[in-house]
Amino acid sequence: MSPWYSLTNAAEVPSPALLIHPDRVAENLRRMIILAGGPERLRPHVKTHKLPGIIALKLAAGITKFKCATIAEAEMTAAAGGPDVMLAYQPVGPNAQRFVTLIRTFPRTRFCTVIDNSATLAELAGAAQSAGVTAEVLLDLNVGMDRTGLPPGPAAVALYRQLAATAGLRPAGLHAYDGHLHQPLEADRAAALDLAFAPVWKLRDELRAAGLPVPRIIASGTPTFALLAREPEVEVGAGTSVLWDANQPRNCAEFNFLEAAVLLVRVISRPTPTRITLDLGHKAVASEMPHPRVRLFGLEDARFVMHSEEHLVVETPRAAEYPVGTVVYGIPSHVCPTVALQSEVVVVRDSRAVETWPVVARARRLTI
Numbered sequence: 001m002s003p004w005y006s007l008t009n010a011a012e013v014p015s016p017a018l019l020i021h022p023d024r025v026a027e028n029l030r031r032m033i034i035l036a037g038g039p040e041r042l043r044p045h046v047k048t049h050k051l052p053g054i055i056a057l058k059l060a061a062g063i064t065k066f067k068c069a070t071i072a073e074a075e076m077t078a079a080a081g082g083p084d085v086m087l088a089y090q091p092v093g094p095n096a097q098r099f100v101t102l103i104r105t106f107p108r109t110r111f112c113t114v115i116d117n118s119a120t121l122a123e124l125a126g127a128a129q130s131a132g133v134t135a136e137v138l139l140d141l142n143v144g145m146d147r148t149g150l151p152p153g154p155a156a157v158a159l160y161r162q163l164a165a166t167a168g169l170r171p172a173g174l175h176a177y178d179g180h181l182h183q184p185l186e187a188d189r190a191a192a193l194d195l196a197f198a199p200v201w202k203l204r205d206e207l208r209a210a211g212l213p214v215p216r217i218i219a220s221g222t223p224t225f226a227l228l229a230r231e232p233e234v235e236v237g238a239g240t241s242v243l244w245d246a247n248q249p250r251n252c253a254e255f256n257f258l259e260a261a262v263l264l265v266r267v268i269s270r271p272t273p274t275r276i277t278l279d280l281g282h283k284a285v286a287s288e289m290p291h292p293r294v295r296l297f298g299l300e301d302a303r304f305v306m307h308s309e310e311h312l313v314v315e316t317p318r319a320a321e322y323p324v325g326t327v328v329y330g331i332p333s334h335v336c337p338t339v340a341l342q343s344e345v346v347v348v349r350d351s352r353a354v355e356t357w358p359v360v361a362r363a364r365r366l367t368i
């Protein structure tokens with residue numbers, strides 16, 4: 001029997017291509033919902049896929065809340081019918097106005113965003129006031145990743161107070177992304193999580209005691225979402241789990257999500273008896289990390305020796321089994337930026353490539 005990733009009509013698919021398996025995406029969503037405790041507990045991140053077709057699968061699974069990193073992702077999600085869209089990226093400079101334009105353009109979608117400083121707060125408030133809208137804003141907290149946000153503490157309380165007192169803005173809760181927590185063992189991750197989030201729960205209680213509304217807490221990526229979902233009021237923001245990739249098992253060994261995005265590539269040359277060259281350059285697969293940047297089915301023992309814009313050269317004693325034109329399938333190590341390198345993905349149903357979907361939100365700007 002052919003392996004699950006092998007296409008019956010591979011000969012019709014130009015390479016390199018990224019294949020998306022919607023049935024496996026739907027199964028991953030089902031598993032995410034079980035782990036989170038219900039679809040209403042999830043706010044999965046759109047950046048992983050950037051595809052309206054996967055927004056539709058999420059909506060069909062009962063998921064109504066979405067997390068985005070760019071205005072284009074937020075616009076795509078609202079246009080695809082997402083009722084509740086978070087821009088989890090502080091809108092700075094012209095993006096403050098663009099965020100307000102999103103609110104005005106999609107009145108049926110509820111938007112929120114994050115801030116971590118009073119200058120951005122003031123800029124966003126100005127844009128919202130001029131447009132006559134109210135922007136829902138969460139305070140972005142730094143829980144140890146040291147990428148964005150304020151540490152939970154007195155400065156966070158002061159900024160939240162200012163947020164609550166500012167016309168044009170409504171305090172919408174706390175956002176804490178813990179992307180630094182990816183200990184392979186769940187017990188180690190859980191212990192680190194308890195330490196990182198204790199100050200968040202304290203801040204929430206302090207804000208509420210001061211009479212300030214904290215309607216929700218949004219936290220987590222894939223490695224911590226099942227753990228954080230145990231906190232009843234936390235919405236969890238796993239993104240990668242929907243497509244899964246070759247890196248994730250190293251970050252969270254306990255999960256059993258299905259690989260739902262597969263690279264289809266071809267041997268384009270055999271420059272030496274022990275070497276094959278594939279059409280998978282670093283313009284087709286995410287390459288911000290050391291090799292292996294892809295797990296090649298059947299070539300797990302190959303040594304990656306050269307990677308240029310359109311070529312991946314590997315050494316294997318079995319090169320003779322791979323004549324030019326051979327189709328090879330692989331799982332990208334990091335799926336999210338791999339998707340963003342494609343202008344379209346190829347959709348697979350019943351082992352056949354049946355259509356292509358444009359990767360709509362790989363653009364930085366759609367209409368707004």
Ligand SMILES: Cc1ncc(COP(=O)(O)O)c(C=O)c1O
Nearest residue numbers: 045088177221222237238239240
């Ligand atoms: C703010 C934020 N939330 C959620 C996620 C999703 O995390 P993961 O890719 O582990 O699913 C990310 C990933 O980059 C993120 O930056």
